[in-house]
Amino acid sequence: MHQPIVESRPRAWPRWSTVLPLLLGLVAVVAFARSIIIVDQTEAVYVTEFGRSVRLIDKPGLHWKWPYQSRRGFDKRLQLDSPPPREMLTKDKKNLEVAWYVSWRITDVEKFLRSVRTLPDASARVEDMAASVLAAELGGHELAGLVRVDRNSALDAMMTDVTARVAEQAGKEYGLQVVDVRLRRLNYPEEVRSAVFEQIRSERKKVAAKTRAEGESKARTIRSAADLERAKTVAEAEAEAARVVGEGEAEATRIANAAHAADPAFYQFLKTLETYRAALDNKTTLVLSAESDFLRLLTRGVADPAPTSSLAQKDKKRATKPEAEPEPVPRPASETKP
Structure with missing residues (x-):
């Protein structure tokens, strides 16, 4: 088909x-x-x-x-760059590892476009500029003046000058406004850091030992002055106490003499009682003669039972006969001549 x-x-x-x-x-x-x-x-x-x-x-x-x-x-926002640390020298030849940051923004876009054209290029230019200015400023200051924590520290003034110089140069060349340049870290390089810290510790130990020695010397001086003052005060107090005791004893002697002159028998009676009180107690044993004067009051009693009456009679006689001569005081038997 x-x-x-x-x-x-x-x-x-x-x-x-x-x-x-x-x-x-x-x-x-x-x-x-x-x-x-x-x-x-x-x-x-x-x-x-x-x-x-x-x-x-x-x-x-x-x-x-x-x-x-x-x-x-x-x-147009604020840009913040933190470049890696760099090694720089101070005025006293101290090698330091310096880390900083820079904050900036674009103000003249046309100048920025003609000079750097991109933000990474601008960051690199500002970083190099800040590094050169910071190294120059750091070389004019000693380390001791930068690391001080009081009002005399030169760090704030140095960073203000660095910010002003970088801002002026960046504005003229790149159309940038540098807002701030500040340090993030200021330290010794890693390879010498341990040796430097050990040297700082030894210096601090020397200063501490010197301070302790000065403190101990001042402490000894203060203790000596305090001991001298204490001895002077104690001597004055002892002298005052001796004076008071002497005055007290003189007053006691005067009062005793007055009491003896007023009533010799009663005074002798009181003195005998005081002697008994001082010599005799529950544990005292005395072996004495019965004719002992020490026990005369206990064995013979009071010779004149009313000495106060005789004293009153003598006061009465003196009141009635003011011109009479006083009776002669009898002398003890030991003082009489044979």
């Missing part, structure tokens, strides 16, 4: 009247998208035309440009 012969017809292409509008619409969408500029409040946008700057847009919002033009944004 013979198969029927099918004739092949040429493929029909779409008409230009359908494709052309699609192409034009796509081009219009692309052109519209390239004509829109959305500027954020944290950035500034430069419109460039074939690499040449045309205009600067620093206000946030929606803006327009030609489709063939390009946009280039720059961050």
Whole structure:
């Protein structure tokens, strides 16, 4: 059997009247998208035309440009760079490891675009600039003046000068505003740090030993002065006590003499009682003669039972006879002549 012969017809292409509008619409969408500029409040946008700057847009919002033009944004926020530490020398030839940070922002976008063009390039330029200025300033100060913690420390004044010099140079050359340059760390290099710390400890120990010696010397001086003052006070007190005791004893002797002169028998009686009280107690045993004067009061009693009456009689006689001579005081038997 013979198969029927099918004739092949040429493929029909779409008409230009359908494709052309699609192409034009796509081009219009692309052109519209390239004509829109959305500027954020944290950035500034430069419109460039074939690499040449045309205009600067620093206000946030929606803006327009030609489709063939390009946009280039720059961050206007504060930038913070913390470069790695570098070794620098002080005025007294101390090798230090210095770490710092720099905060800056773009103020003149046109000058920035002509000089550095990108943020990494600007960070590198500011870092080198700050390092050179900081090394120059650090070479004019001694280490002891920088690490002091009182008001006479030169560190704050030095960093203020560094910030001013870096800000002036960065503003003239790159259109940047350097807000602050501050130190993060100031230390000795790692390879000599232990030796330096050991030297500092030994110096501090010497100072501590000297201070302790001075303190001990002052303490001895104070103790000597206190001992001298104490001895002087004690001597004065003892002298005053001796004087008071002497006056008291003299007064007691005067009173005893007056009492003896007023009534010798009664005075002798009281003295004998005091002697008994001092010598005799529950544990005392005395072996004496019966004729002993010590026990005369106990064995014979009081010789004159009314001494006060005789004293009154004598006072009465003296009152009635004021011009009569006083009776002679009898002397003891031991003082009479044979």
